[in-house]
Amino acid sequence: MTALLQTEKLHKAFGSLVVTKDVDLAVEVGQKHVIIGPNGAGKTSLVHQLTGQLRPTSGRVLFNGADITGAAPEAICQMGVGRTFQKNNLFLSLSVRENVRLAVQAKQGGWYEAIRSVASRRKQWERADQILEQVQLAGSYDRAVSALSYGEQRQLEVAIALAAEPTLLLLDEPTSGMSPAETDRMIDLVRGLPKHLGVLMIEHDMKVVFSLADRITVLYYGEVLASGSPAEIQGHPRVREVYLGGKH
Incomplete structure (x- = not known):
């Protein structure tokens, strides 16, 4: 094999x-x-x-x-191939959910949000929510990343890596x-x-x-x-x- x-x-x-x-x-x-x-x-x-x-x-x-x-x-x-690093690399001022949604968007390719449909954006949020549940951060969707504990930030890094499928x-x-x-x-x-x-x-x-x-x-x-x-x-x-x- x-x-x-x-x-x-x-x-x-x-x-x-x-x-x-x-x-x-x-x-x-x-x-x-x-x-x-x-x-x-x-x-x-x-x-x-x-x-x-x-x-x-x-x-x-x-x-x-x-x-x-x-x-x-x-x-x-x-x-x-997804990866996390020894040091966190996150958007600290954005919400937990938005960090993961941006990673989902990057995987889909393209950053032209003005021409994306509402349905497309909704699917990004849904995928982000699934990943956050998977990494045990389902209760922290709307928190700013800067408000997370160090361990929670490391969990979020795993979520972002998983967004790359x-x-x-x-x-x-x-x-x-x-x-x-x-x-x-x-x-x-x-x-x-x-x-x-x-x-x-x-x-x-x-x-x-x-x-x-x-x-x-x-x-x-x-x-x-x-x-x-x-x-x-x-x-x-x-x-x-x-x-x-x-x-x-």
Whole structure:
């Protein structure tokens, strides 16, 4: 079976600094695949290469079997790859609902609202409402984004990524900076995502990792140290030595 996302010997160097070294990675349809590793392991640099923010020095990125290496971020998004970032990127002065509606509109293409029909606009609102219910923000439609808690803003970022109707969702440390209660809500949110959606997530919180992961890949100084099921990773002697058993 063809993987939803696959990398082949993905390598990125800035001069003598190697940030990813011959990384082989595969995400299957419907799989929750989590990348872990110490700070500086190359996790975010890897995701940047998958989504077009960074062009690899060598190697390939395949999505649904098509080579997307070095494609523009907006083109990769339209192909079906959604993404959140470590830092929120929201319209703080607009309502929660309007943020998601704008993302729905962007997916449909075009910004010429003056010539859009009332029916078209209504469908955008309806789709936004469906997504907000999916990410557990149904009670916050009309609130300004600036009034949301940090955890709620992270939930909204997931909603905006889902508005692009992805088949693969990339989550870059979605629980970073969250309280325990906010973290639990994010776990529930990710667990409740559509079963057909592949998820590739960078995460540092081991509770989150082992609550959600179908498969875990460990990066260490830009290389894949190990990749396997949660049980295999927990029992891997080298992983325990350099990561799970130490500070991270």
